[in-house]
Amino acid sequence: MTAAVFFGCTFIAFGPAISLFLFTIAREPLRVIFLIAGAFFWLVSLLLASLVWFISVQISNKESTSQQKGLLIFGVVLSVLLQETFRFAYYKLLKKANEGLLALSQEETMPISIQQLAYVSGLGFGFMSGAFSVVNILADSVGPGTVGIHGDSQHYFLSSAFMTMAIILLHMFWGVIFFDGCEKQRWFVVAAVVVSHLVVSCLTFQNPQYVSSLVPTYIIMLSMGIWAFYTAGGSLRNLKLCLTCKDKDFLLANHRPR
Amino acid sequence: MVIMESALFTRSVMMKLKNGSSRVAGVAVVVPSANPPQGFSPHNKCPNENSGVYSESYGPTLAHCNTTVWNPLGNGLSYEEFDFPIFSLKDDNDTQLIKQCYVDHNRPVNGSDPQYPLCAMQLFSHMSAVTNTATCMRRNTNGFTFSPESICEPLGDHNIWAPAKPLNTTQKGHKAGESMVMATARLDSRSFFSEIGPGAESAASGLITLLAAAHALRNATQEAQLSRTIFYTFFHGETFDYIGSSRMVYDMEKNQFPIDLDNVHSVLEIGQVGLFSSSKVWLHTDPVSRRNGSVEEEVKKLVSNLQTAAKGLNVSVEEPGVTQPLPPSSLQRFLRARPFPGVVIQDYSSSFANMYYQSMFDNADSLKMSYPPNLTPEEQLNYVTDTAKSLAELATMVARALFVQAGGEESQVSAIKADELLVSRMLYSFVIASNNSWIQELVSSESAAQLINETANFYISVERQTSLPTVLVQHLLANLTGSTANVTQEDCKNQRENQDDKESKHLYSYSWVQGAAPPNSTERKGFCVRSTVHGTKALSPAFELEDYNSKDYSTWTESNWKQIKGRIFLVASHDLEMLTLGLGIAVLLTSLLLTYVMSSKADILFSTGREPTSATY
Numbered sequence: 001m002t003a004a005v006f007f008g009c010t011f012i013a014f015g016p017a018i019s020l021f022l023f024t025i026a027r028e029p030l031r032v033i034f035l036i037a038g039a040f041f042w043l044v045s046l047l048l049a050s051l052v053w054f055i056s057v058q059i060s061n062k063e064s065t066s067q068q069k070g071l072l073i074f075g076v077v078l079s080v081l082l083q084e085t086f087r088f089a090y091y092k093l094l095k096k097a098n099e100g101l102l103a104l105s106q107e108e109t110m111p112i113s114i115q116q117l118a119y120v121s122g123l124g125f126g127f128m129s130g131a132f133s134v135v136n137i138l139a140d141s142v143g144p145g146t147v148g149i150h151g152d153s154q155h156y157f158l159s160s161a162f163m164t165m166a167i168i169l170l171h172m173f174w175g176v177i178f179f180d181g182c183e184k185q186r187w188f189v190v191a192a193v194v195v196s197h198l199v200v201s202c203l204t205f206q207n208p209q210y211v212s213s214l215v216p217t218y219i220i221m222l223s224m225g226i227w228a229f230y231t232a233g234g235s236l237r238n239l240k241l242c243l244t245c246k247d248k249d250f251l252l253a254n255h256r257p258r
Numbered sequence: 259m260v261i262m263e264s265a266l267f268t269r270s271v272m273m274k275l276k277n278g279s280s281r282v283a284g285v286a287v288v289v290p291s292a293n294p295p296q297g298f299s300p301h302n303k304c305p306n307e308n309s310g311v312y313s314e315s316y317g318p319t320l321a322h323c324n325t326t327v328w329n330p331l332g333n334g335l336s337y338e339e340f341d342f343p344i345f346s347l348k349d350d351n352d353t354q355l356i357k358q359c360y361v362d363h364n365r366p367v368n369g370s371d372p373q374y375p376l377c378a379m380q381l382f383s384h385m386s387a388v389t390n391t392a393t394c395m396r397r398n399t400n401g402f403t404f405s406p407e408s409i410c411e412p413l414g415d416h417n418i419w420a421p422a423k424p425l426n427t428t429q430k431g432h433k434a435g436e437s438m439v440m441a442t443a444r445l446d447s448r449s450f451f452s453e454i455g456p457g458a459e460s461a462a463s464g465l466i467t468l469l470a471a472a473h474a475l476r477n478a479t480q481e482a483q484l485s486r487t488i489f490y491t492f493f494h495g496e497t498f499d500y501i502g503s504s505r506m507v508y509d510m511e512k513n514q515f516p517i518d519l520d521n522v523h524s525v526l527e528i529g530q531v532g533l534f535s536s537s538k539v540w541l542h543t544d545p546v547s548r549r550n551g552s553v554e555e556e557v558k559k560l561v562s563n564l565q566t567a568a569k570g571l572n573v574s575v576e577e578p579g580v581t582q583p584l585p586p587s588s589l590q591r592f593l594r595a596r597p598f599p600g601v602v603i604q605d606y607s608s609s610f611a612n613m614y615y616q617s618m619f620d621n622a623d624s625l626k627m628s629y630p631p632n633l634t635p636e637e638q639l640n641y642v643t644d645t646a647k648s649l650a651e652l653a654t655m656v657a658r659a660l661f662v663q664a665g666g667e668e669s670q671v672s673a674i675k676a677d678e679l680l681v682s683r684m685l686y687s688f689v690i691a692s693n694n695s696w697i698q699e700l701v702s703s704e705s706a707a708q709l710i711n712e713t714a715n716f717y718i719s720v721e722r723q724t725s726l727p728t729v730l731v732q733h734l735l736a737n738l739t740g741s742t743a744n745v746t747q748e749d750c751k752n753q754r755e756n757q758d759d760k761e762s763k764h765l766y767s768y769s770w771v772q773g774a775a776p777p778n779s780t781e782r783k784g785f786c787v788r789s790t791v792h793g794t795k796a797l798s799p800a801f802e803l804e805d806y807n808s809k810d811y812s813t814w815t816e817s818n819w820k821q822i823k824g825r826i827f828l829v830a831s832h833d834l835e836m837l838t839l840g841l842g843i844a845v846l847l848t849s850l851l852l853t854y855v856m857s858s859k860a861d862i863l864f865s866t867g868r869e870p871t872s873a874t875y
Contacts, residue, residue: 004839005830011842016849023850023857115864145827148375149359154830158838165845233864242859 006142009161013134017127017168024119030112031120038090038124038175045086046132049079073205080201083125084194087175090121091182114183115176115232122175126168134164152208159210166214166221170200173221173228180231196220259379261286261347261356265294269333276340284381285344286824288353293623297613300335300450303327305615309499309812310590312583317546320583326608328585329615336450336616343383345824346451346618359826374831381824386410387817392806394815410815414721414797415494417502418445418732420472420739420790422479422488422664424765427792431513437523438489439663441656442503442588443468444496444529445727447716449618456621457716459612462688463532463625463649465492465731469684470653470676471660473738478661478674485665486523490739492731493588494796495718497616499812502796503588507595508811509794519592524560525600526660527589530612531652532625532645534573534605539652541577542604544584547597556599560663564601567658567671572651578607603656621713622689639686639694646682653681684734688714692730699774701733703784706772720816721797732791736769740789743768750786767791 025031053075061067094117102110112120137160147156174193181189200220206213260275260282267287275282304323312321319325347353359377366372386409387394394410425433443464447457472490479488495501509515510522531539541561548554561577568575584590589600605611614620622628627645629638653676661671687697693709701709714726745755750770753763762768766788773784800808807813856863 002835004835008835008838008840008842011846012838015842015846016853019846019850019853023853024860143827144380144829145378146375146830148828149377149826154375154828154834158841161842238863242862 002144003142005146005157006138009134009141009157010138012158012161013130013138013164014168016165017123017130020123020172021127025123031116034094034112034117034120035124035127038121039128040124041086041090041121042083042125042128045082046079046128049075049082052078073202076201076205077198080197081194083129084178084197087121087125087178088182088190091179094121114179118176118179119172119232120175121179122172123168125175126171129171130164130168133167134160137161153210155210156208159207159214162214163204163217166217167200170197170217170221170224173224176228177224177231196224259284259286259381261288261360261379263288264290264298267298269335272335272338272340276338282342284342284379286356286379286381287344287346288349289346289618291349293614293619293621297331298617298619299329299331299333299613299615301329301332301616302334302337303329303332305329305332305497305586306499306590308809309504310584310586311544311546311593312590316594317544317583320546320581325580325582328609330609331613332615336448343381344451345381345383346454356826363828374834375828377826378829379824379826382820383822384820385817386819387815391813391815394817395801395806408818410817411720411722412797412801413495413498413501413718413812413814413816414795414801415446415502415718415723415725416728416732416793417491417493417506417796418728418735418791418793419489419491419506420735420792422472422475422490422739422790423484424790425487425516426764427516428764430516432518433516433521436517436521437486438517438521439486439523439660440489440491440525440592441468441471441660442491442493442525442527444588445492445494445502445716445731446497446718446725447620448497448616448718449620451618452717453715454618455715455717456618456624456689456713457616458620458622458625458627458689458713459530459532460615460620461716461727462685462714463530464528465727466681466684466688467528467531467649467653467656468492469731469734469738470650470681471657472735473680474654474657474674474676475661476739478657478666478670479664482661482666482670484661486663488660488664489517489522490735492735494725494728495798495812496586496588498718498814499798500588500591501718501798501812501814503591504811505796505799506794507591508799508802511595515794519595522592522598524556524663525589525592525598526560526656526663527587527600527602528656529585529587529602529604530610531603531605532627532649533611534648534652537572537648537651538574538576540604540607541575542582542584542587542602543577544589544593544600545581547593547599550597553597553599557601560599560601560659563662564603564655564659566668567655567662571655572648573655575603575655576607580608582608603652625685625689627685627689635691635694638690639683639696640679642678642682643685646678646685649685650676650678650681680738687730688727692726697730697733698772699782700737700771701729702770703772705729705733718796721795728793732793733769733771736767736787736789736791737771740766740787740791743786743788745786745788747784747786762788765790 025035056071060071098110105111137157141157146154148154174197178190178193181187200217203213203216262285264287275285305328307322314321356379363375363377364372388397388409398408398410400406400408444461445465447461448455468490475488493502493506496503506515510518541564543557548557564575584602585604587602589602592598592600612620612624614624625645627643629641629643633641654674657674657676658671661674662668683696687694690713691711692714693711697709698706708726708729714730716727717725719725743750745768747770749756750768753768755762767790769787770784771787772782775782798812800806800811800813
């Protein structure tokens with residue numbers, strides 16, 4: 001649709017992710033490395049899922065639309081399961097790596113905690129997932145036209161961008177929750193992550209009724225966000241403390257040594 | 259973007275679009291399947307008025323169509339400058355899609371403006387040329403840089419000619435004792451749109467008649483001893499201010515041609531002859547040159563030869579009874595050099611019978627050429643239409659008149675007869691489809707790739723592209739006036755009869771043609787054709803002289819262009835686009851702010867409820 005739409009959609013889709021990267025990850029080389037490794041793991045899961053899908057499409061009947069639709073649903077479900085499997089595999093790898101890193105480094109404490117790893121790996125998954133979701137759409141949005149000559153909705157670009165933003169943030173929240181669940185051996189937590197991922201992916205089959213796919217996705221994202229916040233150690237009290245500016249320095253300032 | 263039916267493609271509408279507002283970005287014209295009955299000609303009313311022979315110094319009362327307007331239907335659209343692209347669309351599924359898109363999105367409902375998203379069209383036809391030929395040729399960087407880039411190229415092709423008797427073509431300049439009767443026709447036409455140039459009546463009719471006459475004269479000219487030689491010539495580029503004929507006259511004047519102007523005795527030109535109704539053709543002559551006594555005598559002799567030849571045939575000839583100039587014809591360029599006796603045969607007396615002169619409608623319907631329904635292409639190729647019959651009669655007349663003009667005996671003319679089937683096949687090949695079995699046998703294998711399944715495009719195009727009519731006429735003339743030579747393929751390609759032959763290449767030209775496949779095999783059996791057919795460059799002398807502002811010679815050039823394509827899509831409203839951009843910037847700024855705040859307070863937010871440990875009391 002022109003450069004305005006291109007930049008608008010890019011900022012919508014990647015705005016939160018970029019700002020998270022800039023402020024929390026960019027300064028720490030170790031976090032950058034784990035972010036990229038996480039992205040790579042997501043990429044491998046996608047590769048496997050697409051291989052299976054490609055082969056099954058080739059051997060299927062290309063004429064029957066119901067078969068193709070069924071194949072698509074199968075592909076989506078398989079991809080989600082594979083992504084979560086690879087998240088688990090990354091968790092296992094990180095646990096082993098952490099022990100090795102500790103043995104190698106001079107310090108006594110771990111250079112990066114498992115919670116931070118959860119956050120970083122989730123964000124890595126999110127970046128790669130978002131990129132694959134939306135980059136083609138962004139490339140097409142630069143041209144002068146918009147979607148709709150065959151009757152489709154013209155809000156395609158906008159809703160794709162919002163969906164991508166939700167997916168990136170969701171991946172980050174899922175990362176945190178998943179790793180915490182694995183640490184504490186709470187398997188229902190892991191199952192909840194997988195189920196909510198499936199739900200969000202299957203909601204996209206509602207498109208082009210964008211409202212009915214976006215609104216539930218955002219509701220799920222908010223609830224996941226709150227869950228991840230609590231998992232990461234946040235609480236309502238901390239939030240109140242922060243918001244009313246009764247933070248550490250302020251407290252200290254009130255407790256000057258007499 | 260305007261999309262219009264061809265009924266609206268008139269001068270008044272196009273001028274309004276051009277001058278009216280600057281908001282017209284392009285025009286697409288839907289081409290109908292039937293010709294408009296009222297006629298259409300985008301050429302000028304007075305074709306080639308400044309490049310012919312009539313001017314202030316030569317027949318001033320006759321110049322600029324003062325006495326008679328040759329092309330009254332001409333609206334001059336082809337010679338107007340448009341700032342926007344104008345495309346022609348066939349009336350097929352894609353065009354239906356465009357119309358449907360308009361109906362769905364762009365049509366105002368109940369007088370109110372249509373709502374976004376609106377249907378939009380983009381037409382790409384980038385032309386590199388600028389201003390005019392002089393500026394554009396100056397800006398060509400050919401020969402100046404390592405990567406020469408030309409933005410416009412001169413129009414050019416080849417003139418095809420063949421003397422009826424072999425002539426030493428390597429020796430240029432005057433040939434002592436040779437007197438030539440030039441029998442000429444034009445090879446080119448055009449229309450408003452590129453790639454479409456059917457030219458059935460304006461070009462094909464004349465050249466087919468001349469080819470048929472040349473074939474009819476083949477045996478007669480070889481057997482009889484004629485005092486003058488008939489010189490068949492086909493000029494290219496006559497539409498664009500006589501490129502071919504001006505070049506040949508120039509070459510003759512500069513002794514660059516195997517004969518020169520002193521060798522030319524008289525000129526008989528065949529113009530537009532496809533529509534001669536009531537079987538009458540008109541013989542046009544130049545009144546100014548006829549004031550000269552000797553020229554007048556020769557013209558009278560030529561006219562009477564034509565009239566005698568027409569006796570006993572289904573053709574009658576007549577001279578227009580009034581004093582009027584020559585119609586636009588190659589003879590005018592010869593007359594610019596010196597007064598020659600010449601006659602131009604046309605099917606009209608005072609204005610064109612062709613209602614579609616130089617337009618995309620000058621096709622088989624314009625010639626009133628029709629085939630019975632349900633014929634296969636092979637059957638159509640061999641079906642003799644009425645048009646073919648009349649052209650064959652005319653060709654017989656022309657052949658007999660040429661024979662007598664060249665000094666032949668009157669008693670021997672009855673054997674000279676044009677072949678109707680040949681004329682029908684030629685008409686089919688030029689006007690319907692050149693990729694047929696007959697033509698496939700006559701052309702060389704390199705040229706066979708150029709044959710197409712639709713009407714030939716008679717537009718001259720630039721010099722490095724040889725147009726299809728040139729290729730067809732070259733091979734046809736060789737086949738119809740030449741003979742099969744019992745020569746190997748290698749010798750044939752090297753222009754010799756055998757290993758030791760050094761003389762034949764000066765007199766003849768040899769060409770190896772595909773031939774037919776024998777009944778029980780698929781490999782074509784080629785053979786060598788020996789003929790006197792040659793082609794010389796038809797590039798305006800202005801480009802040889804590098805005089806790009808020349809008033810004497812044609813200075814037409816064609817722009818270089820990039821890929822030509824078009825597409826349709828919907829465009830969203832500007833407001834929606836700005837909203838998207840605003841939303842994006844808002845999301846980005848909000849997330850930056852939030853993230854900064856959260857990351858600076860991270861140890862508070864994500865602690866597990868411990869008291870700040872560094873507080874001391």
